Amino acid sequence: MRMMVKTAMLFIALFLALAPAGAWAYSYGDANTEDVAETFKLVVSDLGKTPADWTGAEAAHKERREEIASHFGEEVAATLDANFRSRDADVTIANYKAILIMNLDRRFDNAIQSITDYTQAKLLLAKARATYEALVPYAEAKLSKSELDGLSADFDAALEAIGNPGLFGVGKKEADGQALQTAVNQVYGALKPLFPYAPGEAAGGAKDPDAAVQAAEPDTIDGTKEHAAMERENKTNPAITVGVIAGIVVIGGGAVFWARRKGLL
């Protein structure tokens, strides 16, 4: 018996000593990331190399193309495709920054629409902020420090405006739609002129490029836009989840009951 225990312990010790310890270390990730902004970072990183890594940049962009097309219009996606094909780094990056502006509009607009849903509004504001953070290095060259601090304060004001349920009710605050709209428009209005969008000439044969751009990048955000379904964010249907769990509980309970009736337990 003792022999066996010793052997087993030796094996465990060997296994532990050889296994890569790093795999066990955990840390909490950051929910405050935005896919479009992450793709932007990859694209500028690849294009910033000498020589520019167009294959890497295009691969990163392909991952995001569907999202761009569904939210900002096929015309915008086609323009970017053309930019990538023409191998013009400056124009591609400039248009990708404009896409970040469009993304700001999308997230802000959605946040205004979901002001009654605290979690959703907060998540959308966080994604907008992540988008903004990706633009900050470029904005720093164009705006003064105090102007940037003002934008940061506007983000804080927007966060305050969606209210707060508080911790066990402590710190509870109601939402204020008007304040939210003011705050986000200040950010959006300050950033939009800095990163203009250059529509492609014959990209995909769009009928009216200007109208398409206006749709993707309006002058002010009022929370009335029709948005593409957010298929990426609602993958799980809570009703189905609850149903499945309830089903498992019922079946499991039935099995236990049956087993007890038969005297198996």
Place this chain on the structure above:
Amino acid sequence: MTLRGDDKMDQAIDTGIPAAPPSNPGHPSGSGESLRRKGASRLNKAAPIIAVLVALLWAAYSWTQRSPFVASWDEADFVLALDRFDLLAMQPHFPGYPYFVMGAMALRRFVGDPARAYESLNIVLGAASVYPIWRLARRRLTPAWSLLVVLLILTSPYLWLQTVRPMSEAAGIAVLWWYLWCWRRAMERRTWGRMTAALFVFGLLMGVRLSFAPFGLGACWLLAAAWADWRGERRRLWPKLVIFAAIAAGCQLLWVAGLALSEGGVRGFLQLAVAFTEGHFSEWGGGVASAGDELSFAARLLRFAGDNVLWTGMFARSTALFAAAAALLLAAVLSAGARPRPPRDSASAGARLAPRAAAWLRRSGLPGALAALAGAYGAWALLAQNIDKPRHITPLIGVMWLLLALLCAAAPSARPAAPQSPAAPGDDAAAPQRPPAPADPGAGEAPPRGERIRRALRTAGALIAAGVVALQAARGGALVARQADEPPAVYQLGQGLRELAAAHPDNRFVVYTYEETRVLDYLHVPVSNRRIETYDYFIADVQADPGATILLTDHVLKGFEAQVGSLAGQVKPIAAYDSDPLFDPVYGHIALYEWVGEH
């Protein structure tokens, strides 16, 4: 070997004296040694009062030495949470610590400063934890020794340092003591009231610090023992199991529900939890990681046990303390070795393993039970926690001191069949909590062998323990004072950046950091700072703003060099900031570089 000889001689001398402690619990013995007894009993009587006074004194001193600094990412998270509780914005970071933040919110009304509100909470809870420590120790130790245990734990320097920082470790450990006590009570007499109390306090513990979850093994253990009881009752098992599970779940649900509501509902909370856990293993993208990740398991184990637990955790990197603790360990081992051998050893060696293990699980002694729980937590801290941060082992420190004291001076129940009784025969305060005595075949008959040498060793142990307490108090008291006084390296970095920006008002500075960025933001340092991990993106960022002066910290530089090789030629060191790595384990040294790029 020599010990055995002494034992015999001792026994010969002692024969005239009635068997001293264990055989007759609860019965105040009137032996011939009344003089010595009198002194001891006076000390024993005064011990509870001294313990209370010491706790108050400790709290008062700690109160004056509360650190004003918010020196790490995690601490900034907590402090920001007092203004706005927002898990998504990582204030506090996941998983929320709701009771801890609540307590600090309440105390902030009286204290004002958010960092000090957390520290005040830690101090209050720490002082209150003297009660459960005392009650636990009194199960097997005399009042005087229990007082020593309380002192050993209160003055333990590394624990003390954690108490006066805005972190949840110290509060968690204080609640942990309540949990361990309640759990022990429930294990001793498994009534519904006691079990509910244990489960409730476990819920509190989880709501203060989720990473202490391995101590939940105790709750499972309790369930297993209760199950065994219920089976013996020959009644329906399932309803009781369901009730137990419902109580356990309900106590956890309290804080989880509070958290969920703070995120606007269960759906949002789940969404957030998924978002946070998705990033677990990918956050650093392989480019950089905790230094511990590169260690093999053996090296990790060595660093964990040697550096984190012993050198830093127990001895606060003090050689004198190390020597004194080693002497105490020696005394404890000798004392344990000099104890009468349990006669059972040879007889039961052949017994089946499984029934013996089951019996142990149902009737484990206090040291074994504590060691098992601490071991579970230790394994978790070793495998799953960041090894760069020794604070993760802090729950083990107090338990280890208690175990050491038990080894040194516990009532002689190394004979497992004997009823557990306090060592001081004159004291019966602990009698009501005594666990149900298992059958003890002839425990009273065997005369204690070598009582005198055991007593000498116990006295020596007590003296050494008092010495350890004195050393700890001196070292710990000085350390907490220094921690509250010396600005952490991150603060110095912030000040340096302020001065740099003031000296060159025309330059635009951007500083790239890792976790320092959170503190710099908290301090409103007027220089743009960004967290960065990927070298390629850094280069793109630098190109984004050619007019700016680019600064980066050594942590960032090291991360870049892990990705692309040496960058020594492209940076120019401009400043270095240092604080005691005992206070700031990861960011105790920060070097600032200027990026000059390729020439």
